[in-house]
Amino acid sequence: MGPTGAGKSNFIHTLAENETAVGHGLASYTSGVSAYRLKCSDDIDIVLVDTPGFNDTHLSDRRILEVTAKWVKEVGKRDLQVLAFLYLHRISDNRMGSASRKSLKIFQKTAGKDFFSRVTLMTTMWPDPADTVEMEESEVREAELRKEYWAMMIEEDSKVERFTNTRESARKIVDSIIIAESKRQWSKLQQELVDQGKDLPATEAGKELHAAYEDMVARQNFLMQQLRAEMEKAAADPVTITALQQQLRDELVKFKNARKEMRKLESSREKEKHHILITLFFNFLWFLARPGNSPR
Template identity: 30%
Template sequence: MTPYNADIKLIAVTGPTGAGKTTFINHVCGSNLKVGTGLRSCTANIDVASCTMDDQKIVLIDTPGFDDTSKSQAEVLDDIGKFLKQADERELKVSGVIYMHRISDRRVGGIARENFRLFEKICGEGAMKNVLIVTTMWEDVDERIGQAREQELATKSLFFQTAMKQGASMDRLQNNPDSAKWVVSRFLPNPYRRLQMQRELVDENKQVPETEAGGILSDILKQQQERHQREMNKLREELQRESDRAEMSRIREELRRTKEELRRVKRDEEKLQGGAGGILRFLRAGYRVEYRVLLCWKVYRILEPQ
């Protein structure tokens, strides 16, 4: 199949909600994507903007974060996987991936580390040279504190050290168009490298739950279930020992919230592994799974040769 434009630079912009992905894209392309409301398009999952830099067409893709408040982690991974599969089948080459991290965060919590583990498995070691970890929100932190955090992120295996040893780079992003365009310019000389998840989905004909990223997410969800179950057991024990009515009411409310969170995680695991409406359940039953079209009319319009 002939690609829409063999010379295009398709760059995926990833990272947690609130890291500045949409603002960054608007700075680069002069676009007006809506900031602060997640990813919006004809599928409500992805948005794109384009520009020309050094006579080369650039398309930036705003991808969902795994901490998205409107979608589960399984749904986000499924959407990303389907997009990557369709892009690969249509020879729409992803030339780079940007992962945004807020340098203003006082600590990198467990959820953020889990999300980066998923990101690493989506990209794979072979594509890490096309990955740029971009630290944002420098205007919200003292320079010396930010520099110390930056050093910690780059040198500790708990954070980004492994990815950087595999070829990923790190850079700072200031909140202005010049800085954003500089970040994108770093991808211009990059050769195309397929992501690990694309090879798994296209060459190995795997489904999203069967990929390495799917396996990591399954482990994460099981760990979350175990943690919530332990919390519930502890709260029940506290409730049995407590006699103060106000404190009992507080414990019951906390127990209710924990139960709801446990149910949410179980639903997420079902979506990933083939419960009601899950992908693998249909495959095992012999049904054909239709992929939703994530490359909506906006993407096609941008990629069509002029």
């Protein structure tokens, strides 16, 4: 798992270069999830599952979570359990952007704290070791990830590994997972969907996605306050107002799309309450963002 573009498919194809995709059963429950069977030894086969990443250009985050959850639920019904999670992150990223932070938070809720010991936090897209400057910068970013963003999971025995785009490094990572396997255990999302019979919106991962949506509303509220304050000034700057209005219009487009997605995820009991509040808020934002609403 991991954000779009983190290298999930490349890792699987590097590791299972001569393997074929699982054409039935495991891979056939949903589109967007691919599964590959890998023979590790004479008596050990594993299935590598490639899930779609959040912040995808073609699928909404809501749809991606639904696709992943459906696969997890269906294999759980067959009494199959996720052995471990590999969470991928590009070491080439200069900073941990909002999309990456959101992806990590949803992943943490998907795995659950009790499952963190079965999580490998894997960095990808490492530079050529001969490039000492890039290597030093990448190692600084890795240290920051360990200290700031992954610390909680590392404390719960999550492992950190580097995938250097070779089959040897990929196999080393998978072998460490197989060696560590000692007992059957459900991930948090499997527990909630299969054992507890929860709908996706009621799971911790579903709630985290909704929290990301609320953060978007908070950003728009901040922009709205800035715009209103500027419009109330005696000597308001028309250029600043125009810029704020454009930012707000851009955010409103994202807001409208997110609202549609979250309403699909919400339970029917919550829909009516949120529909009334969101519609009023949306109409007020749109009124302020209209070009004609500027100080006279």
